[in-house]
Amino acid sequence: MPVLRCVTAALLAALLTLVSGCGGGGNDPDIGAGPIGGSSVNGVVTDPPIAGALVKLVDRTGAALSAVRSSGADGSFSLPHSAGSLEGARVIASGGHDARTGYSFQELTLMAPVRDGSIVVTPLSTLVVQEMLDRSLSLDQARNEVARRFGLDADSVLDDPATSAKLQSVSLQLTRLAATLRAEGDAFARIARALRELGGNVVLAAVILSNDGSLSQTTRDQLSRIIDDLGRLALIDVNGTADSVIDEANRLAIIRGLIGYVSEQLQWLPADEVARANFFALADALWQANGRRGVPSDGVQIANMARYVIERYQLDLASLSDPDFTLPAGLSSDPAVAELARSR
Numbered sequence: 001m002p003v004l005r006c007v008t009a010a011l012l013a014a015l016l017t018l019v020s021g022c023g024g025g026g027n028d029p030d031i032g033a034g035p036i037g038g039s040s041v042n043g044v045v046t047d048p049p050i051a052g053a054l055v056k057l058v059d060r061t062g063a064a065l066s067a068v069r070s071s072g073a074d075g076s077f078s079l080p081h082s083a084g085s086l087e088g089a090r091v092i093a094s095g096g097h098d099a100r101t102g103y104s105f106q107e108l109t110l111m112a113p114v115r116d117g118s119i120v121v122t123p124l125s126t127l128v129v130q131e132m133l134d135r136s137l138s139l140d141q142a143r144n145e146v147a148r149r150f151g152l153d154a155d156s157v158l159d160d161p162a163t164s165a166k167l168q169s170v171s172l173q174l175t176r177l178a179a180t181l182r183a184e185g186d187a188f189a190r191i192a193r194a195l196r197e198l199g200g201n202v203v204l205a206a207v208i209l210s211n212d213g214s215l216s217q218t219t220r221d222q223l224s225r226i227i228d229d230l231g232r233l234a235l236i237d238v239n240g241t242a243d244s245v246i247d248e249a250n251r252l253a254i255i256r257g258l259i260g261y262v263s264e265q266l267q268w269l270p271a272d273e274v275a276r277a278n279f280f281a282l283a284d285a286l287w288q289a290n291g292r293r294g295v296p297s298d299g300v301q302i303a304n305m306a307r308y309v310i311e312r313y314q315l316d317l318a319s320l321s322d323p324d325f326t327l328p329a330g331l332s333s334d335p336a337v338a339e340l341a342r343s344r
Helices: 002-015 123-135 139-150 165-184 187-198 202-210 217-234 242-265 273-289 300-312 317-321 335-341
Strands: 040-045 054-058 076-080 090-094 109-113 119-121
Touching (some): 040 090, 090 119, 109 119, 109 187, 119 123, 123 139, 123 165, 123 187, 165 187, 165 242, 187 202, 202 217, 242 273, 242 300, 273 300, 273 317, 273 335
Parallel strands (some): 040 119
Antiparallel strands (some): 040 076, 054 090, 090 109
């Protein structure tokens, strides 16, 4: 920790001068890849898919080139425009909800440069644009820099995270951190600056930001609480598929949320290996009942799910220490669990 405090002091001046990349100004660098033919820009907002995001096309100065459209259930969007050239243009997506992980993007803004083909708006594409805005880098320079930082292939940085387990892992870590910073504004600008100094280590970025005196104490406390969550996300095996990364991240979120609820609200923790194994089985049953989807580990949804299970199935947590404990019949397929998970 003394080392980290030294790093914090060294970075504090930089962290206090963060700038926003959500709007754009007259001095913004060239973010697009040049003129694009056709009369609409099409793409997807995803981390996995983010539905209900407000999406628009803007030019290099931040002036609107299209009407605002809402992304579909699959995150897709189409932005008709009449611009003769889209040189320097970017797509901006604000808000929305990721039904698969359960995370809301309220008060968060994602960005992506306009280039040939379908546009994929993700946390990683947002960092690429942020590098271009903050440092006046070209698209190729910014893409290479972000790729180097995370150990990714530069050609894949602007791809859909669903195509790569490593991309998906990094994307989920960035979203977890950004969600915790949402109340401060300019979440991804803050993240970009922190990561720029730390070589892409999202966990260490959370540590540094948790000591940033320019943030509210509430946000700093929340950042301290998610450091372990981010560490566990970073340890998910990326040798499989992007789907397997999402599944495990969702499972971990429910485990972490459930243990947080029973420890803070009921003053209970598994006391032995038997209790731990039964507790994990209980959390896995909730995960299955929710269709293997996730919920924010610190959200109201997990609290509602936990209360429901304890009351509906008359569950005595002390019984988890019994080697003969069995899960309540029907819990893993109880539709009420998924309904509670969708509550916001």
